Amino acid sequence: GAVVSQHPSWVICKSGTSVKIECRSLDFQATTMFWYRQFPKQSLMLMATSNEGSKATYEQGVEKDKFLINHASLTLSTLTVTSAHPEDSSFYICSAPGEPREETQYFGPGTRLLVL
Amino acid sequence: KQEVTQIPAALSVPEGENLVLNCSFTDSAIYNLQWFRQDPGKGLTSLLLIQSSQREQTSGRLNASLDKSSGRSTLYIAASQPGDSATYLCAVRNYGQNFVFGPGTRLSVLP
Numbered sequence: 001g002a003v004v005s006q007h008p009s010w011v012i013c014k015s016g017t018s019v020k021i022e023c024r025s026l027d028f029q030a031t032t033m034f035w036y037r038q039f040p041k042q043s044l045m046l047m048a049t050s051n052e053g054s055k056a057t058y059e060q061g062v063e064k065d066k067f068l069i070n071h072a073s074l075t076l077s078t079l080t081v082t083s084a085h086p087e088d089s090s091f092y093i094c095s096a097p098g099e100p101r102e103e104t105q106y107f108g109p110g111t112r113l114l115v116l
Numbered sequence: 117k118q119e120v121t122q123i124p125a126a127l128s129v130p131e132g133e134n135l136v137l138n139c140s141f142t143d144s145a146i147y148n149l150q151w152f153r154q155d156p157g158k159g160l161t162s163l164l165l166i167q168s169s170q171r172e173q174t175s176g177r178l179n180a181s182l183d184k185s186s187g188r189s190t191l192y193i194a195a196s197q198p199g200d201s202a203t204y205l206c207a208v209r210n211y212g213q214n215f216v217f218g219p220g221t222r223l224s225v226l227p
Contacts (some may be wrong), residue, residue, distance in 0.1 A: 006159075034214060043205060043217040044160075093159055103148055103167065105215065107160040 002028045004096050006108035013084055014116055021079045021111045023050075023094030029074035030096035034105070035067075038091040050077040050094075084115040118143045120208050120218035128224040129196055137191040137221045139206030144184045147213075151180050151191050152205040154220070160205065164191070196225045 003026040013019050023033055031052045036044040048069055049057040056069035068080040081088055091112050095105040119142045129135055139149070148167045152160040164173045164180040166189070172181040179192040193200060203222045207215040 004159075041222075043219045044215075045217075046214055049214065091157070095160075104150065104162055104165050106162075107152075109159040110157070112157065 002026075002096070002098055002106045004094065004106045004108040006092075006094060006111050008111060009109060010112040010114075012114045012116065015085050016083055019081045019084055019113060021081075021092055021094075021113075023077045023079070023096075023108050025075045025096045025106075028096075028098070030077075031074060032097060033071065033077040034095045035069065035077075035079050036093045036095070038093060038110075040091075044093060047079075050079075052077075081113065084113070086115045089113055089115045118146075118208055118210055118213070118216045120206060120216050122204075122206055122218040122221050124221060125219065126222040126224075128226065130226050131196060131198060133196050133225075134192070134194050135196055135223070137193070137204050137206075137223070139189040139191070139208075139218055141187045141189075141208045141216075143208075143210060144187050145210060146184060147209045147211045149180075149182055149189050149209070150207045150215070151178075151189075152207060154203045154205055156203075163204075193223075196223075198225045198227045200225050 005024045007022045033050040035047045047062045050069045050071040052071040058064045071077045093110040095107045121140045123138045150165045151163040166182045177194040182189045203220040205220045206218040
């Protein structure tokens with residue numbers, strides 16, 4: 001199946017700094033990618049849909065100025081957590097749809113963010 | 117708004133047992149339903165995808181069923197193994213919408 005990678009796999013930062021997370025589709029092109037957040041022992045919550053060549057679509061309650069998304073190419077989407085605070089500490093996962101006929105999504109391994 | 121629940125929240129069984137994980141959803145007009153596995157601190161691995169027109173899908177020791185009218189899906193795991201220990205997530209997709217995930221069932225298979 002298709003492979004989606006994320007970098008970094010984990011990051012620790014001080015409160016107030018910005019953190020960039022990359023999501024790459026390694027062997028296929030993705031015009032759309034999805035960003036999820038997962039708090040401990042909770043399920044995945046969709047944050048936003050990243051669209052190549054246009055603005056991201058954010059879910060209700062997600063601050064677009066805090067979580068900046070850039071879909072720079074057909075294989076790369078980045079999520080930047082600006083002025084991170086401890087409450088932003090979470091597990092961030094991206095995904096990309098497979099071929100239309102596959103009807104599925106491929107998920108990255110996730111990035112664990114800890115804001116001190 | 118679609119809501120997905122999973123029962124039980126956690127399950128611990130001895131190796132070799134057959135088990136059933138349950139998923140319920142409130143809006144039956146779904147496009148498809150997918151079961152995922154998540155190991156601690158890891159991403160998601162797709163297990164089975166059931167289209168709205170299908171009743172079940174099978175892969176090895178896994179069998180997933182879908183009953184749209186009652187808003188339910190079950191994941192059956194036969195002859196469980198310690199390597200099956202993980203969190204199992206059910207995700208439902210409505211037409212024109214993205215996945216809505218359930219809270220997951222944490223499975224522990226004891227050797």
